[in-house]
Amino acid sequence: MNMDELERALLELPLEEPPAGLRASILLATAYRPQPAFSFLEIVTLGTLGAVALWLIVLLVSGGGSLFVHTLGAISSVLSRTLSNAATLAWLAAGAATALWLTVFTGSQPLATAAHRSARRDSR
């Protein structure tokens, strides 16, 4: 056998046959991987809302209407006092601006993932 014959034989050598089901298992682990029903952000939001709802129910059951109204009043007064403070508002604005800047200009994962997810939904 000379070099040319060997080279030809090498190039014509049939590829190894992959085991059955390999392609399916690759696709199931990659492209057709089932999407989770809820994203992390959705789970956090739902969990928070659920906890608040539970807390309100406990308040209503244990203390009756007056305790509920009193607690709501306390919360709203704390919120209004906090948000009327210029220094607090300035710090909040600075924090939000920094978070936005980091997310947009450093290609942070959460926004990119969200955009990717919404694009996938649109394509379906």
Place this chain on the structure above:
Amino acid sequence: MSALLAEAPRPGVRAQPEDGDLVAMTLRGNSEAFATLVERYDRAVYHLAYRTLHDVEEARDATQEAFFKAFRSLRTFKPGSKFSTWIFAITYHACCDRLNRRKRYASEELPERADTAPGPEQRVIALDEASRLRAAIDSLPEKYRTVVTLFHLQGRQYEEIANVLGVPMGTVKTHLFRAKEQLRRLLTATEVTES
């Protein structure tokens, strides 16, 4: 991919999208595009893994691992570069990791085990031509075997082979020359023995 994997366009058949377009489509959320890439390359990737690892199960795992890694890091794929080179490089590194683990394990757990397997010439005898060539390739040292396998998959594109292996093109040419020389000697020897 050269001779083996590239399909010539046939009249009346819709042109297949390029690999780069499929990557871009996958990044836009099109799952079918990645499925097409898997269909195009799973056999070649498995072939490379099997020829490197010599074990069906490990080759299967390495193939899955390579596609999984590729899918996860698809954003790092440079537009304009060849997908085949990229996926082969990922596969090759996955195989190297497995070979290193295997060597470590062998040196820890199986010291000084005598190799009772038949020698390369005995293995090559009494097989059909393709099987004989495969057996001869398998009997090559690892570095030569990988170069020959990539030559099989990529054709005469030495630069692509060098990119996959991360070595200079000159090294690829040298390894390939020596590998072919060994193969030729081995196959000629078995032809003589047979006749």
